[in-house]
Amino acid sequence: MAPGPDSSVIRRSTLREQIADALRDEILAGRLPSGHPFTVKEIADQYGVSATPVREALLDLCAQGLLDVEQHRGFKVHAYTADDFRAMVEARTLIIEGIFRSNAERALLATPAEVLISIRRRAEEAERAARAGDLDVLIGYDLRFWRELSGIVQNPYISDFLDRIRVQTWMFAVPLLRRDPRLRGRLWHGHSELADALLRHDLPDAQRLIAEYNEHSLALVGTAG
Template structure:
């Protein structure tokens, strides 16, 4: 923007300016008046054209500086940046700690203490714990925190029975309809369960186990069924009271081996073997 130069202050008016009588200027001829009128009109047109050109120049200059101009089409507003949910991360961490036996059944845990453990405030921990309460993993203890639910072998057996009622008929139906090349796609997931079982980490194996079962059931095309089965599977993985590590490494390896055998039978379309394997798999479910 051009800066204007301030004028000098007037400290006095010369006497000759006030003393001199006003002079009337000589009036121009009619031809001169017409010529002056035409000249002023032409000058006005040039000034208007120059103003429009200057406006376009200002628009171009503004556009090059990244400013919005009237002739410029508005750029669509970008979508908000998606940020990772702290609550979701804490929920995953609590689920892992629950399966690994780090959260003891019957014990009460407060949100502020767990928040210090995870390096976050108590709010996302409290929200994650409320989700676990909806899933049946913990219960709210007023003014204290959340108590991990104490579960026994009867509840685990009931969960295994419900899972079998849902998954076994689906797997048998899929064994008759899904082509062998589709079952081959699950080979990396079955191998992943074997590696996870070999590590002896219950939490690692629990995640790979659910991943394999979700992928297997997904061939049915029923998302609601897959979600319900996965929720039941997750609940079946919670530790029992008094036995945070009910299954050792050998049990995990044997369970993972059943995945490999089941996949081999599905690829071979051996329905008798599939029927026997899926029936036995849930009796020793994690």
């Protein structure tokens, strides 16, 4: 009988993921701003854990484009530029358009109703937070909404790539948006309308809404900056 997995490895892997998720949330919330430096020891002391899972978590975040390694000094939060943001919006547009051009209609028809209902619920929560101007709540539901939405094509590479780009665009946008005191009602809140278009399998309308969303994102961040 083959030996089972080492429980210490499982715990360490889980801890690594928990630390990476916690730091990613701090970055997205703007509490770890661009260029902010730190060491493995500082994070290990903060969470009361050993250096190994912290170092692994930080390297994971580097691979996701959220952190940079500073040779012999530690890590720092990556700084994206306005040109980066425009390029990322273009990239996420191409990914989503590619999903809709390929087998999205067939995938939607094969998607269980409960999955589509879950996407609709995420849309409602994201829309509610957007209308209220609540960035912290919006980011969480927005990422989950798009993750579930991209999941309908059942290609984890597409879902992971889109999620990574969306995290990076939020990372750039959040500090700018927090400077704007008039966010209530100004954030894009078409999640429910987009979900409804997909529920009725109206892909042209869904594409129209996504194009409007991208134009809105570029205009809003440009205004906030």
